[in-house]
Amino acid sequence: xxSAPSPPQVLCLGEALVDRLGPLSGDPATDSPGDDRxxxxxxxxxxxxxxxxxxxxxxGRLGRDGIGQAFGQLFAAREVxxxxxxxxxxxPSRIVxxxxxxxxxxxxxxxAGDRGEGFADQALDATALAAAFGxxxxxxxxxxxxxxPLASPAAASALQLACRQxxxxxxxxxxxxxxxxxFWDAATDPRSGPTAAQVTATAPLxxxxxxxxxxREEAEWFFGSSDPVxxxxxxxxxPEVVVTDGGAPLRWCFGGFSGELPGFxxxxxxxxxxxxxxxxxxxxxxxxxxxxxxxxxxxxxQLEQRLRFASACGALVCQAAGAIxxxxxxxxxxxxxxxxxx
Numbered sequence: 001x002x003s004a005p006s007p008p009q010v011l012c013l014g015e016a017l018v019d020r021l022g023p024l025s026g027d028p029a030t031d032s033p034g035d036d037r038x039x040x041x042x043x044x045x046x047x048x049x050x051x052x053x054x055x056x057x058x059x060g061r062l063g064r065d066g067i068g069q070a071f072g073q074l075f076a077a078r079e080v081x082x083x084x085x086x087x088x089x090x091x092p093s094r095i096v097x098x099x100x101x102x103x104x105x106x107x108x109x110x111x112a113g114d115r116g117e118g119f120a121d122q123a124l125d126a127t128a129l130a131a132a133f134g135x136x137x138x139x140x141x142x143x144x145x146x147x148x149p150l151a152s153p154a155a156a157s158a159l160q161l162a163c164r165q166x167x168x169x170x171x172x173x174x175x176x177x178x179x180x181x182x183f184w185d186a187a188t189d190p191r192s193g194p195t196a197a198q199v200t201a202t203a204p205l206x207x208x209x210x211x212x213x214x215x216r217e218e219a220e221w222f223f224g225s226s227d228p229v230x231x232x233x234x235x236x237x238x239p240e241v242v243v244t245d246g247g248a249p250l251r252w253c254f255g256g257f258s259g260e261l262p263g264f265x266x267x268x269x270x271x272x273x274x275x276x277x278x279x280x281x282x283x284x285x286x287x288x289x290x291x292x293x294x295x296x297x298x299x300x301x302q303l304e305q306r307l308r309f310a311s312a313c314g315a316l317v318c319q320a321a322g323a324i325x326x327x328x329x330x331x332x333x334x335x336x337x338x339x340x341x342x
Contacts, residue, residue: 007139008057008081009287010049011171013162014042014149015121016060016071017094019272020112021321037272037322038067038074039096040121041146041178044273044323048280048313050078051327054287057081057136059129059162061155063120067093074324084132088120096182098272110186122152126161133162137169142211142283146178150201163208172210176279177202177218193221209239211286213279216245228253242282242307244275250311254303261307264315264340273323274314281313281333282306312336 019039046058058080062068064087071093075082095112113119143166149155166173181188184198194202199222206212206222212231219226223234228241232253240254249260285306312333320326328336 005079005081006055008055008136009140010046010054010056010142010144010283011059011084011133011136011140011162011166012042012046012049012056012144013059013159014146014155015040015094016043016058016062017096017119017121018067019096019098019323021098021270021272035321036095037324038070039273039323040094041148041176041276042144043071044276044327045144045176045280046080047074047078047324048273048277048317048327049284050080052280052284052313052330052333054280054284055079055081057084057140059084059133059136061086061088061120061124063088063091063093065092067095068120081136084129084136086120086125086128088123091115091117091120091123094119094121110182118152121149122155124149124152124155124158126154126158129158130161130165133165137165137171140166140169140171141287142174143171144174144176144279144283145205146176147202147205148178148180148183150205151184156201160204163205167208173205173208174211174279174283175205175209175213176275177212177214177222178275179215179218179221193217207235207237209235210237211240211242211282213242213244213275213282215275216243216248219243227251229258232256244278244314246271250307252303252307257300259300259304261304261311264311266315266319268318270321271318272321273327274317276323277317277327278310278314280327281310284330285309308337309333 017040019037021035046056049056092113097110149159181192182190216226219231223231226243228243228251231241232238243251247263249262251260316328317326
């Protein structure tokens with residue numbers, strides 16, 4: 001008989017949606033050819049972790065539509081636990097319009113599919129979540145979230161409840177800031193930073209997180225500095241911090257020690273989901289080789305190896321379209337790294 005699936009070690013909570021990629025330098029709302037890809041940072045993270053071999057659960061809400069059906073099939077194929085996945089009969093799954101420049105860098109520019117009641121991910125229900133989420137925490141070692149659920153009152157309540165339950169169960173919070181102003185106000189400039197009120201709304205996540213991953217501009221917006229040492233020191237719990245910057249060196253602060261690593265130079269097709277793959281790769285490495293348990297004289301090298309592994313996950317995703325389809329196995333990541341040694 002087949003063995004029972006392992007209990008999920010990472011719980012990824014938030015949005016699952018479709019990224020509608022426009023042609024390079026084109027408009028995804030009007031220009032052809034368009035390219036619809038399953039995405040959403042928490043869904044991307046869950047699928048990337050599963051692909052790497054880490055047992056994972058996705059916690060979110062989808063419409064009973066073609067997008068929801070496609071996600072159901074994807075999660076089943078990747079063996080992602082969906083016991084806390086909610087289904088919405090009234091609201092559709094969200095479609096995000098993604099512009100790509102000639103270099104493949106993306107910008108989020110609005111939504112499609114709203115029938116007047118908003119999207120399913122906005123209606124994540126706290127009461128239903130409470131019943132399904134508690135049992136998942138028994139074996140969980142990380143709760144991974146972003147800030148997008150905070151933009152919708154119902155989803156914000158569900159996220160806040162999950163964070164309280166995780167804290168009570170001793171499950172650390174990993175936060176990928178993933179700032180997307182369009183989700184807060186569809187008419188706002190997608191390149192803008194948070195308002196003072198939005199920074200205040202994110203504060204409970206920032207002050208609970210044991211691990212924060214953010215892009216350089218996100219660090220500057222939320223903390224006034226892209227230095228991970230400064231970011232960590234600005235929060236009472238002194239979290240581990242990783243600041244990414246595309247192909248530029250990533251910078252980190254773990255346990256009060258800091259450093260930086262150069263990025264990998266690869267041909268870029270589409271950067272969508274690269275940061276999510278990085279975060280998944282980092283959590284995968286920390287779960288299987290927790291640096292805190294090592295002798296002091298070897299931890300720096302081992303931590304750098306995990307960060308290189310995470311960076312390789314992101315680099316591999318950049319080389320094909322979409323956030324999920326290009327996600328690598330652990331063996332593919334190791335092969336990528338082995339080819340660049342020496």
